[in-house]
Amino acid sequence: MKHKFLNKKIFLPNFGLSSSRKIKFYWLFALSIILTILLVTKDIPVIAHQSYLTEQYYISQQPNNNLDLLQQGKNYYQKGQYTEAAKVWEQVLKSYQDNQEVVSQVQVLNYLALVYKDLGKTQKAQTTIAESINLLKTGKTSDIQSNLLLAQALNTQGTIQLIQGQTETAIDTWKQAAAIYEGAGDKTGKFISQINQAQGLQTLGQYRRAKTLLEELVAELQSQPDSLLKAQGLRSLGVALQTIGDLAQSKTILEKSLAISKQFKSSKDVSAVVFSLGNVAKDLAEYDMAINNYQEAVNLSPEIQGKLSAKLNQLSVVVKLQRWEAVESLILAIDNNLAQLAASRPAIYSRINFAETLMIIEREIQSGKATLKSDTAKIAQLLATAIQQAREIKDFRSEAYALQELGKLYQENSQLVEAKKLTQQAQNIAQEMNAADLLALTATQSGAIAKAQGDIDSAIAAYETAFNNIQSLRGDLVAISTDVQFDFKESIEPIYREYVGLLLEKGDNQKNLKQARQVIEALQIAELDNYFKDACVDNYPVNIDQIDVQAAVIYPIILSDRLEVILSIPNQPLHHYSTKLVKRQVETTLRHLYSYMSRGYIREESFRLSQRVYKWLIAPAEAKLNSNNVKTLVFVLDGLLRNLPMSALHDGDRYLIEKYNIALSPGLQLFPQGLQRKKLDILAAGLTEARQGFSSLPAVTGEIKEVTKEFPAKTLLNQDFTRDKFKKELDSQSFPIVHLATHGQFSSNPQETFLLTWSDRISILDFDRLFQKRRLGILEPVELLVMSACQTAAGDNRATLGLAGLALRSGAKSTIASLWSVNDESTANLMKEFYQQLNNPQLSKAEALRQAQIKIMANPLYQHPYFWASFVLVGNWL
Known part of the structure; x- marks a missing residue:
């Protein structure tokens, strides 16, 4: 396929399979991204801590040629060149198998399990780590050596179990690893295993338990003598705290890590922690501080990739602040850095990240807010290169992300046929990988494209896929970090609304109405999860007929082009009605009505607005309410409607409270119990x-x-x-x-x-x-x-x-x-x-x-x- 945006003739045939990106904790901060960014395993490719007993013993036993190959593999891995790393380590493993070197096999199998996991080969990773653990159980190794190797393998196994959705099993596995490390006196190993446990708890939505565990780790680390290992541990902990939204504690911990890193004059560690502090400042909306931190990280980092990551985050902030001169100079600097990088996962992520930010700039140019030169061909070139590099290193997940972003570029330029093809290719990859986060992202885009093409049935099917996958990632997508909180409103919540809007275009189709009601209630719960940064809401679906046969439930939902209402009356089919009004008009009316009611003045104006909202929400349902002898109205309110008292809506003659009992609910999946009439102390x-x-x-x-x-x-x-x-x-x-x-x-x-x-x-x-x-x-x-x-x-x-x-x-x-x-x-x-x-x-x-x-x-x-x-x-x- 030749892409019209490209100045050069770049062809992207048979857009195939995918990999993973580490882009600024974007809205798909889901299971695999948690693993890629946050999970810490006591393995040399992932953590720079090489002073463990197992590693020292292991290295001392190796012939020089194998040591060279192992180091070559580590170099590939650290550069994100996972396919090359896997090839080298597979070669080393074969040598050890031929010589029946059990300890060496175990160590390399641990490495291979990690790299297979990162390549998206989850089943192969699981088999590999299981083989490593089995060798430890049957091989002849000393007790301490065997135990430490087993703990290392268990940490790796936990990361793989988490990918497979076996979160509770993963937590138990990490607990086993922590116990083994503690018995061996390896405090670092125990610490790493406990950080993993905290991340697992957060994945389950158990924010409070995760926070308690992290607080215990803080106390334990403080008592240890200063070292680079302690600094790196504190940095990992600071990033974990940032991820669960505890920004104040994250900042405190990162500052302690910074002080120790400076004490030991490690520019690489100082750069890394300053970069993390920049991310915290960004989350706190302290944008000038974030920019300064990122610039300091650029100045200190000894590696091109480190400099590039800081510049990319810096670019996202200056774009947000619309500082266009700084944007231009940063774009030039990023171009220069990218040109120096070989194909690797970090390089691919950087290209996708860069393209994504350039697309934001392009929207600002089109709206007249930015005075920069439009260059969609540059964005397409970046993504085309990212796709090609992902194929070169067989990084399937990042290929899917790059395809999806390129599809978005075509979509935004109204080239829907090309957009649909690219997005479908990305979605196929996500399906093949069984990657719920990718499926949610790509299916949403497929739905939006189908809707733009007028294919409503296909759009509904695509949004259903997106919705189901978001629900499966409930604890991850809507509850984790402040970035996710912000993007919940911008990126996740609209999926629910678009899906409901499409379902209700089909009239009073009962199947669609029931699904729309389910989606509305799911949105209510998701907003509460997001509010708490904790998937803490236990929900129990309850039929209204089982609660109160004289109560009707009214579900209004504010869409971009209309206000929709679903009416649920016991023993009756669902009904819906709508008012054609753009969201801005609806919200302006609601704000004015709230202002007049809450301040007690301009009675005539408040009556007029109150009657208008009454006509939207109640008037079309009055006949059904009366004929069914409804006594109580239960409102599951949306958006700004939540700030208004439904009791004060007026029909021109009486307030609503004069006609009905009124209650609010976050959804009938919650609070089903009635008042127990007994001694009411x-x-x-x-x-x-x-x-x-x-x-x-x-x-x-x-x-x-x-x-x-x-x-x-x-x-x-x-x-x-x-x-x-x-x-x-x-x-x-x-x-x-x-x-x-x-x-x-x-x-x-x-x-x-x-x-x-x-x-x-x-x-x-x-x-x-x-x-x-x-x-x-x-x-x-x-x-x-x-x-x-x-x-x-x-x-x-x-x-x-x-x-x-x-x-x-x-x-x-x-x-x-x-x-x-x-x-x-x-x-x-x-x-x-x-x-x-x-x-x-x-x-x-x-x-x-x-x-x-x-x-x-x-x-x-x-x-x-x-x-x-x-x-x-x-x-x-x-």
Whole structure:
């Protein structure tokens, strides 16, 4: 195939198989990339630590010619020339097999297993490492020598098991390796095995366990004497902490690594750690610092590839900042570096990375934001070379990435036939490799191309493939690093929306509607995973008919060109309706409505906007709701709709709360349980006095007094309300209701989501620990958590994720909280009325809140939605 973008006649026949790229932790930070970048194995090709007992013994036993070949293989491996490394090591292995040198065979088999893994030959890697372990069990080696070789082989085996999706098995394997290293007194080996365990835990989405383990490793490393080995270990740990989003701790650890590296005057190590610090600064949006760090890494690195990696990251930052003069000079410098590199995996990754950044620049040129010269031929040339080099070294995964990027280039230039061919070739490679991350990426691109060609059925099929593979990578794609968090909004979330949009183009096709509902709920869970950087949400699919036969669920979803709504009524087919409006118009209306409601003014304008949103979400469903005797509306809200109280939508005559009970849910896969009507003891805590810069809440005294009238209660007020005392009371007995009358904030940043106490703050992670006995089943879970003076962060489009986050971390079945800063007195009155209603066993939680809101609304002083609509019920409404 001749590519029109190329100035030279470059042909790319039969685009074949693929390999892996290490591009700036891009949105496909999935299983194989975790392995390529982060997993540390105690093997010489991967780690520069060569002072192990096994390595010393092994080297001392080798004839010079084999030593030369082994070193040649290592040189190839370190340059990313894996095919050449494999050939050399296979030759050495044959020599050792002929001479029946067991120890030497074991070591080379370990090397070969790693290189086969990197070449995408997972099954061959598994067989090879199994052969190594079997030799150790049957061969004649000394105990200490055998144990250390076994530990090394187990570390390698763990990486291969992780690739195959056997994460828990991999963690167990690494635990075995760590135990062997500890028994042999090899602290470095143990440390490496434990870092691997932490990465495995993160792959499972067990962020908290991973973080605890990494914190233990930090403490252990601090006690060791300074050495380059310690510096390298700290750097590995710093990168791991960055990956799981703990940027502050990552920066601290990397700075310690830097100080030790400077102490030992190792320019290579200093360059590497400064590069990592640049990545942390970039994640923290400290862009000038990131640029300076990358430049220092360029100056210090003794290797062309090291300089190139730093320049590429530097280029991505200056492009983001639109510093076009710096962009031009960096492009020239990168071109010069690339010209000096032979075909290797790092060189291929660099070309793809460079091409990707140049494509971003090209978009800026087309939009008029950049004044640089357009050069799509240069981008195509880079990718064509990357494909050819990948074939030369038989690096299948990186070939697929290069093909996919070249397909994207054609797609963006409206050459859809060529784009489709290239993307399909990349997808075929991903399929052959069973690489879920590549399949998600390439299938998404195939779907977008098919949609542009008007082939909706093919587009749906492609997006289904992408969706299924993203779901299989749940813990990896949506939960890991801050880069992934950013790219979740930019790259992953749109896949869900595009897929739903295509499914709903087919009218009321029940199969498509059911799938669309599943995708919407999956998006809700993915957003929560992404919010926590932790795939922590346990989901249990529940049919609404099994929860409440008089409740209907409304799923609005904001698409680029329309607002779609799916309606689910028990014992009825799913129904959907849409409003043709571009996303910008929808979001402008929602922002204005929120502003008018939350500030209590321009009543006429708020009525007008409220009625408009009512017509979008409710009016088309009214007849079905009435004919099915629906009493409760449960909203699974999307985007900015989450910041609005559905209770305040208006039909021109009445508010929605005057007609229906209302609840919010992150999806019916969560919170299926109802309120257990038994003795409802309350733990009530609050602040009345001004604390930590927050104003006083004088009405809280009366609020807590009224709340505790209705039920047996334990009260913590002002000085008695501290985090420690609150935890002590929570741990003392089961409290079905926990009522917190204090300042707090819900934010899209978990670090800025908190509740105020007398002397400190309770964060989302604190909630996890405070309610631990309930999560473990030692105490009964909280039936109802009420937070009566909190608010969503102003102007934060995803702030209500913090509200849902606190509910999830507490394990509460239902949560009541406010969407904006509420009036102190009206809130006290509303809470008094709510608990009086809740004391009626005939009323559900949603009905109790509804009656309280209607009662407050009847007061002429509090008619405006500002006073009563802020409070929403999240979770189970029964």
